[in-house]
Ligand SMILES: Nc1ncnc2c1ncn2[C@@H]1O[C@H](COP(=O)(O)OP(=O)(O)OP(=O)(O)O)[C@@H](O)[C@H]1O
C-alpha cells in the first residue's frame with residue numbers, strides 16, 4: 001500500500017515537472033529576481049553589483065522622465081480603455097443585428113486584431129505621413145495645412161492612442177459579439193411587447209447582461225494600456241522629447257539602450273504594483289454590479 | 294378589464310420559399326378561450342406572432358376590437374404575451390420582471406407597487422419577489438411570466454405553448470390555473486398548443502390547423518363528435534379515431550352501396566366499438582395494451598387494424614377471434630381523397646347496417 005502511494009507521488013511529480021520547470025525558470029524565478037534586482041545597483045565592468053536598499057526607488061522619485069512617461073501612460077489609459085470598449089460594444093451591437101453582409105463586416109472589424117501590431121504600425125505610418133499621408137491628403141481636399149502628427153509633441157501621444165484603439169476594438173468586439181449571441185431573442189420580443197424602445201432595452205437588459213464581458217474586457221484593456229507599446233517602437237520611438245513614451249517603452253529603453261538593468265527592474269516592480277492595484281480594485285468595484293448566469 | 298375580439302382575414306405568411314400560413318381566416322371571440330391546435334410546424338406560432346405584431350403577414354389583415362392593426366406595433370395592440378421560454382430577464386428580480394412594462398410606461402412608484410402586490414398575491418408569488426429567475430422552479434418561472442402579462446391590464450392574452458417545459462403533474466395544475474385566471478379576468482385568450490388534451494380541456498373554441506391552413510373551428514365537444522375532416526378525426530382523442538375502408542363491412546352492405554362507398558373512409562371512436570359476439574366486424578385480437586382502468590385492444594381484420602376500448606380486467610389474449618359491434622349512429626364517413634366529412638351517404642349506410650344488425654339480433 002505505502003509503496004503504491006509513493007509510486008503515485010513520483011508519477012504525479014513526473015507529470016507536473018515539465019510544466020513546472022518552464023513556469024519556474026521563465027516566470028517565477030525572473031519575477032522574484034526582478035524584485036531582488038531592484039534593491040541592487042547595476043554591475044558595470046569591474047564594479048560589482050551591490051545591495052543599495054531603497055536607493056533605486058529614491059532615484060525613481062526624482063526621475064523626470066519617469067514622471068513624464070507615467071503621466072503619458074495615464075492619458076494613454078484614460079483614452080484607450082473607455083474608447084476601445086465603447087467602440088467594440090457599438091460595433092458588436094451593429095454587427096449582431098440582422099443586416100446584409102454581416103459576415104464581411106465582422107471579418108473587416110476583426111482584421112486589425114489578426115494583424116501583428118508592427119504591421120498595423122506601418123499602415124498607420126502611412127496614414128500619418130505629413131503631406132502625402134492619407135489623413136493629410138483628405139485634409140488637403142478641404143484646404144487644411146499639413147500636419148506632422150507624429151513629429152509634434154502635442155499630437156504624438158494621441159496618434160499612438162488612435163492606433164491602439166483601432167487595434168483593440170476589433171478584438172474586444174469578438175467577446176461582446178459572443179456574449180450578445182447568448183442573449184435569447186425572446187427577451188427583445190418580450191420587451192417590445194411591453195413597448196420598450198431600443199435604447200431602453202439596451203440600458204435595462206442588454207447592458208446589464210453584458211456586464212461580465214465588460215468586466216473581462218476592461219481588465220484586459222487596463223493591462224493592454226501598459227502592455228501594447230509595439231507600435232511606438234516603429235512609429236515614434238517615444239519621441240519627440242518623450243512625449244509619446246510609455247512606461248513599458250521607457251523600461252525597455254533603460255534596460256536595453258542604457259543597460260541600467262537594476263533601475264529597469266525597479267521600474268518594472270512599480271508597473272506591476274500599479275497594474276495589480278488597478279485590476280484588483282476594478283474587480284471588486286465592478287463585481288458587485290455584475291450578474292453572472 | 295374585458296376582452297376584445299381578434300379577427301384574422303386571409304392571412305398569408307411566407308419566408309422566401311417557405312410558406313408558413315396559407316389563407317388563414319379566423320375569429321377569436323371576445324372574452325373566450327381559444328386554443329390554436331395543430332402538429333409541429335403547422336404555423337401556430339407564426340399565426341400567434343402575427344396577432345402579436347412581432348411578425349408582419351405577407352398579405353392579409355389583422356383586426357383587434359374591430360380596428361385594423363395589421364401595421365401597428367405590438368405595444369399598441371392591447372395584447373400581453375407569454376412565451377414558451379418565459380423570456381424572463383435573468384438579471385432582474387421577480388418583482389422587477391413583473392413591473393418591467395409598467396416602468397416602460399412610466400407608471401408612478403405607488404401604482405406600480407400596488408399592482409405588483411395584487412398580482413403577486415393572485416399568483417402566490419409574494420414570497421418570491423426578491424429572487425432572480427434562476428432561483429425559481431419551472432412552475433414558479435411560469436407564474437412570473439403570467440404575472441408580467443396580468444399586471445399589464447391588457448384585454449388580449451397570447452400564449453405560445455406556455456406549459457410545454459413543465460412536468461405532467463404541474464402541467465395539469467397550471468392548466469386549471471390558467472383557465473381559472475382567464476375566466477376571472479375575462480380577457481380574450483389565444484393559446485397555442487400542440488397537445489390536444491390541453492386544447493380540449495381548456496378551450497371554449499378550438500382552432501385546428503394543419504400545413505398552414507385551418508382544418509376546423511369548433512367547440513371541443515363538436516370537434517370530438519363531428520370532426521370535419523379525417524385529419525381532425527385522427528388528431529383529436531387519445532387514442533384517435535379508428536378509420537377503415539368500407540370493404541371491412543362488405544358482408545353487411547349491398548354490392549351497389551359498397552360500390553358507391555368505394556372512395557369513402559369510415560371512422561369510429563375506439564370507445565364506440567364494443568366486444569359483442571353478434572358484432573358486424575369479425576377479427577382476431579392483436580396487441581392488448583393495458584392502461585389500468587381499461588385496456589386498448591387491437592383487432593386485426595384482414596390487413597386492417599382497429600382499436601377498441603375494453604375494461605381493464607379483460608382476459609383476451611393475442612390470436613383469439615372476436616367480434617366488434619357498434620351503434621350506427623357513431624359511424625363517421627369521410628371522403629378518402631379530400632378528407633372532408635361526407636354526411637350525405639350516412640342515411641343509406643345507416644339503413645343498410647341497422648337492418649343487418651336487426652337480422653343478426655333476431656338470429657341470435
Ligand atoms: N423565421 C422563419 N424563417 C423561415 N421559416 C420559418 C420561420 N419561422 C417559422 N418558419 C417556418 O414556418 C413553419 C411554421 O412554423 P411555426 O413556428 O409557426 O410552427 P408551429 O406550428 O409553431 O410549430 P411548433 O409546434 O413546433 O412550435 C415551419 O415550417 C417553419 O419552418
Ligand SMILES: [Mg+2]
Nearest residue numbers: 337338339453
Ligand atoms: Mg411554435
